């Protein structure tokens with residue numbers, strides 16, 4: 001970079017810079033700040049966010065939940081129905097059904113919500129890598145396309161979109177899985193499984209394709225957004241000493257207080273801590289149905305000749 005007067009330091013990140021400009025504009029103009037209503041599913045500790053532009057009443061649904069009873073193999077729509085009721089009562093028009101990633105701990109209700117409410121079903125473009133990895137683990141047949149074509153839209157890092165008249169930008173934040181995305185809508189960032197509440201820490205990085213070092217770098221990108229940026233999480237498990245669920249915080253609060261990645265924590269130290277902690281965690285109880293359904297954009301596996309869909313369990317594999 002001869003001739004440049006740029007000071008040495010972290011490499012420029014044009015996507016984070018664009019997201020920062022968007023957040024600053026929203027902080028300066030209330031009309032660019034979305035309304036967020038969250039529905040918390042206590043069976044899977046998942047926060048589903050409905051975000052809308054109050055000027056146009058256009059909305060996005062982020063990380064919905066299809067209830068699943070493992071013992072009977074039955075799906076139910078109680079959690080998703082609450083979203084439908086709210087959207088209808090409030091008079092919202094859904095433009096997007098967004099998934100921050102292919103979840104391993106709950107099934108997505110996005111296709112069912114799409115039938116009820118409309119909206120384009122979208123996820124990160126690297127879902128293709130997730131489909132490839134899990135397509136092999138579950139020995140899905142050739143009828144299972146691994147090109148992301150089950151979704152209406154695949155986001156790349158830096159892609160811009162909008163919710164009504166509120167501008168939005170997608171950030172690729174891999175680590176928990178290879179395909180994780182964060183969606184920054186006005187001044188609100190929906191960050192999936194990267195950070196949890198400051199008193200709880202960060203998401204695990206040990207699923208196939210996960211990477212603790214990559215997760216740290218993704219988190220540092222998110223934490224370079226303005227301190228006032230609202231952060232909305234995908235999960236909460238309460239923390240020792242806290243007896244209510246919480247899913248909203250800010251960049252400033254995470255930088256000051258996150259027990260795993262507050263300012264000053266070095267990358268190598270984070271990787272050591274995260275890897276050691278992940279070795280103590282058991283797999284989520286719904287990982288088998290979740291992954292097989294969510295890699296298909298929330299659709300059940302193709303029914304067999306008797307018309308029934310089946311969930312497989314690979315023995316001694318995961």
Ligand SMILES: [Fe+2]
Pocket residue numbers: 101102103104105176193
């Ligand atoms: Fe997850």
